[in-house]
Amino acid sequence: EAGVVQSPRYKIIEKKQPVAFWCNPISGHNTLYWYRQNLGQGPELLIRYENEEAVDDSQLPKDRFSAERLKGVDSTLKIQPAELGDSAVYLCASSKGDNEQFFGPGTRLTVL
Amino acid sequence: GESVGLHLPTLSVQEGDNSIINCAYSNSASDYFIWYKQESGKGPQFIIDIRSNMDKRQGQRVTVLLNKTVKHLSLQIAATQPGDSAVYFCAENRSGGSNYKLTFGKGTLLTVNP
Numbered sequence: 001e002a003g004v005v006q007s008p009r010y011k012i013i014e015k016k017q018p019v020a021f022w023c024n025p026i027s028g029h030n031t032l033y034w035y036r037q038n039l040g041q042g043p044e045l046l047i048r049y050e051n052e053e054a055v056d057d058s059q060l061p062k063d064r065f066s067a068e069r070l071k072g073v074d075s076t077l078k079i080q081p082a083e084l085g086d087s088a089v090y091l092c093a094s095s096k097g098d099n100e101q102f103f104g105p106g107t108r109l110t111v112l
Numbered sequence: 113g114e115s116v117g118l119h120l121p122t123l124s125v126q127e128g129d130n131s132i133i134n135c136a137y138s139n140s141a142s143d144y145f146i147w148y149k150q151e152s153g154k155g156p157q158f159i160i161d162i163r164s165n166m167d168k169r170q171g172q173r174v175t176v177l178l179n180k181t182v183k184h185l186s187l188q189i190a191a192t193q194p195g196d197s198a199v200y201f202c203a204e205n206r207s208g209g210s211n212y213k214l215t216f217g218k219g220t221l222l223t224v225n226p
Binding site for chain 1: 153154155156157158161201203213214215216217218219
């Protein structure tokens with residue numbers, strides 16, 4: 001069974017540019033999470049979806065970050081415009097309801 | 113500040129030795145804890161979990177101990193192997209027992225020397 005797929009794996013952009021990350025969860029997993037992981041730190045939840053509904057986006061900086069999961073499967077996370085402090089690894093995870101979360105490999109973003 | 117953290121940022125052990133990784137938490141309402149392993153360039157991988165109604169849980173070569181009195185969690189790895197080299201995170205759940213509201217600690221880098 002394929003795991004959580006994320007793309008791109010690496011992205012380098014200049015500040016003020018937009019960037020988007022894509023996630024394909026494990027088949028059958030209705031819950032999807034986006035996390036941000038700064039260097040040397042644990043992941044921090046940005047947003048959680050139950051099917052297509054964002055049920056917890058309290059940690060998402062809404063002035064520049066947006067996310068969508070239109071059909072309740074794939075999801076995209078966007079930053080516009082990117083700032084230097086957004087450099088991090090963006091992790092996607094999925095689960096069946098509230099069960100074990102499976103993480104993707106992440107997208108490493110570098111903002112110059 | 114963070115309520116979940118690790119006492120030691122790095123741990124170096126010899127192959128074959130046992131490893132102990134520690135974690136402290138401050139929220140007595142947390143009732144579910146998970147240890148994750150993260151290898152370089154990969155996402156965190158579930159190792160073992162424990163609920164607050166238990167004080168010990170064993171898996172394959174791993175044991176998690178929970179001391180609710182002092183709000184301390186530890187991960188013991190028996191006969192540590194080079195493949196165990198990774199960053200280990202503890203995570204706590206603060207939402208009454210379901211898995212989705214995890215708060216991760218800072219991580220401990222485990223290095224296994226041959």
